[in-house]
Amino acid sequence: MQIVLNILVLGSIYSLISCGYVIIYKVSRVLNLAHGELMMVGAYLLLTTASAGWLGSPLAAIGLALVLSLTVGILVYVLLMRRMTGESVLAAVLTTIALGILIRGAVVLLWSAQHHYPATKLHIANPSIELFQNAKLSLISLILIGVTVATYAALFAFMRFGRWGLRMRATGQNALLAAQRGVNLHAVYALAWGISTFTGAVAGMLIALDSGLDSTIVMIGLKAFPAALVGGLDSLAGAIIGSIIISASEVILIQHFNPLLSDAVPFLILIAMLVIRPWGLFGTREELDRV
Amino acid sequence: MMLKVQNLEVLYQRSILGVADISIDVPKGHIVAIIGANGAGKSTTLRAISGFIGLDDARVSNGSILFDGRRIENRFPHQIAHLGIALVPERDKVFPNLTVQENLEIVASRTGHAERRHLEASIYDSFPRLAALKAKLAGLLSGGERQMLAIGSAIMCSPTLLLIDELSLGLAPVIVDDIAERLMRIRDELRLTILLVEQSTAIALRMADYAYVFENGRVVLSGSTDELRNDSSIQDAYLGTSGGEQRNYRHVRNRAQGPAK
Incomplete structure (x- = not known):
């Protein structure tokens, strides 16, 4: 039972992160390889707001960090990625790699490489809860699963029924036609970057609250990328399935074989997938030649 | 004059001439x-009026486009749409993974909201076929239905000037007649001005009051459609009612030398 819970928690973490890859790819065909780093920024922003005494309650600190994360995402588009429109997709992807490296360096400079515990700063207790016999889960992990479910429900509803969600899908299919129909492309792209960074930051903050924070958190963001790709980069449902596949294989390997394999196997699955079915389980096949 | 295009020159990738003057x-x-053959610059002209995006890598490099007295060249397509110009x-021409209703919805x-509802009702009224297909994915529509939806979603922008790039291309004549008739009705109802690009000279001369003939990125002839219908060079080149082998061959050659589309 414990193993199922572990898969569920890790799968939730990957799902919450990988939807960010999917949203930006779906709307603009750009693979945001700085997503893991932006997730890390979200977690460190919580560390900063948690240290600010004047905020009072932990909820205010989390709320402010979330608003800041959304702003960071929008600013990344407005100040950086906007200039890449009209350039090749490859140039845009390389820009995100450069941004990621920059963020990694900046985070160590700003917040030091030390291990931090935002949960203690916020006085949030994280007790173990026994859900079943011999199967335990931390409170934050439980919240994480709930938040993931709620996030995906909101995203599905938004993309299906929200006017701006429809516009995001339309822009992903044919940006020119969307613009000709009066849709401001820059607004759509900025929104996609904002939502993507926001959901990533939520994941980063919950991981930091659960198990502390240092710059190795980037590795988790990096492992969510195979999850998004296995599922199909333009499919939200695929991101969930891909996340569960990656997390299941990882947890089972740690449990029954060698824990050292856990960092390598997601990428082995990624390579296998790229060879067999490069557009992913639920992805659109024709989209691939645009990458 | 609602729309005035003057000495328009369009460059693709900073070097390839789309239209010259x-x-x-x-x-x-x-x-x-x-009207005009493939590659004559018809579509490029409409695209220049409706605006380029970064991916097109194109810009108006000379001349001007005036809409209601305002210069609009090299603006973003959404800004031009907001001024009241919509392109089919x-x-x-449609978003294949969205339903018919969603295709209108995203505009x-x-x-305001009331005007949107009114326009939507007019569209479904003029094209009852679309009303029956509201929940169907646009990618599954037939060519004629797609054209109706494209016209509908352009009208949803609430334009005063409608640009139509090829009304008849790839459609059966009976369907073209039907769409044209419905288009004329909705145009009367909403008092639209229309700039139509057509490969079929017969249809263009039937629908329009005035026509321009493009060749190799330039205007070579213009006049009221009554005048043009009786013009012998138009008959030779585009209506195929007279003229011999020699002339037709020369035209084919001219087309081959024309600028890229």
Whole structure:
């Protein structure tokens, strides 16, 4: 039972992160390889707001960090990625790699490489809860699963029924036609970057609250990328399935074989997938030649 | 004059000439047609009016486009749409993974909610076929239905000037007649001005009041459609009612030398 819970928690973490890859790819065909780093920024922003005494309650600190994360995402588009429109997709992807490296360096400079515990700063207790016999889960992990479910429900509803969600899908299919129909492309792209960074930051903050924070958190963001790709980069449902596949294989390997394999196997699955079915389980096949 | 294009020159990728020197006038309330062969610059002219995006890597490098007295060249397509110009493109004219209703829904119109509802009702009224297909994915529609939806979603922008790139291309004549008739009705109802690009000279001359003939990125002939219908060179080149082998061959050659589309 414990193993199922572990898969569920890790799968939730990957799902919450990988939807960010999917949203930006779906709307603009750009693979945001700085997503893991932006997730890390979200977690460190919580560390900063948690240290600010004047905020009072932990909820205010989390709320402010979330608003800041959304702003960071929008600013990344407005100040950086906007200039890449009209350039090749490859140039845009390389820009995100450069941004990621920059963020990694900046985070160590700003917040030091030390291990931090935002949960203690916020006085949030994280007790173990026994859900079943011999199967335990931390409170934050439980919240994480709930938040993931709620996030995906909101995203599905938004993309299906929200006017701006429809516009995001339309822009992903044919940006020119969307613009000709009066849709401001820059607004759509900025929104996609904002939502993507926001959901990533939520994941980063919950991981930091659960198990502390240092710059190795980037590795988790990096492992969510195979999850998004296995599922199909333009499919939200695929991101969930891909996340569960990656997390299941990882947890089972740690449990029954060698824990050292856990960092390598997601990428082995990624390579296998790229060879067999490069557009992913639920992805659109024709989209691939645009990458 | 509602739309005034003066000495328009369009460059693709900073070096390839799309159109060289185009001047056209579209008076309010009229239907004006642009006719000409493939690669004559018809579509490029419409695209220049409706605006380029970064991916097109194109820009108006010379001349001006005036809409209601305002210069609009090299603005973003959504800004031009908000000024009241809507385009029915030649290809990729609907969003295939959205339903018919969603295709109308995503339009960011320049009008309020009440006007949107009114326009939507007019569209479904004029094209009852679309009303029956509301929940169907646009990718599954037939060519004629797609054209209706494309016209509908352009009208959803609440335009005063409608640009249509190829009304008849790839459609059966009976369907073209049906769509044209419905288009004329909705145009009367909403008092639209139309600039129409057509490969079929017969249809263009039937629908429009005035027409321009393009060749190799330039205007070579213009006049009221009554005049053009009786013009012998038009008959030779585009209606195929007279003229011998020699002339036709020369035309084919001219087309081959024309600028890239």
